[in-house]
């Protein structure tokens with residue numbers, strides 16, 4: 001399953017956030033909440049430290065309760081997960097590498113020689129499509145998935161997030 005980019009923007013509250021924050025960071029969130037609206041609690045350094053903890057907790061929860069949970073669910077049905085995270089124009093509130101840690105195709109697969117590759121012909125056909133695509137930037141990075149396409153087009157299990165590679169496997 002292709003798990004497309006994060007487009008849920010910057011949601012920053014759930015009912016269990018206070019309990020999750022205390023469990024993960026070791027202190028209560030409540031006295032520090034004014035910091036989220038731009039106030040300083042204690043010193044500026046203490047407020048900055050809280051903000052780092054707050055954002056890290058949001059990221060941890062997105063990783064565990066959304067991305068990792070999806071892997072567990074798909075595995076029950078014998079399915080695999082390919083995940084994208086960053087997207088042009090929307091904020092991502094978790095670490096882009098962490099969200100892929102349990103994915104079946106991970107960013108570091110680009111560097112792993114044991115991961116299945118497509119033929120040079122297929123990779124070239126995919127790259128031709130990307131080169132004509134408005135989502136490819138000057139660095140040859142796709143704005144939809146954040147990947148550098150010269151490497152991604154070679155992976156057998158990689159996909160175009162908007163389906164533009166359909167049919168290239170038969171070239």
Ligand code: SF4
Nearest residue numbers: 130133135142160164
């Ligand atoms: S992967 Fe798809 S969306 Fe991204 S540049 Fe290539 S064709 Fe465009």
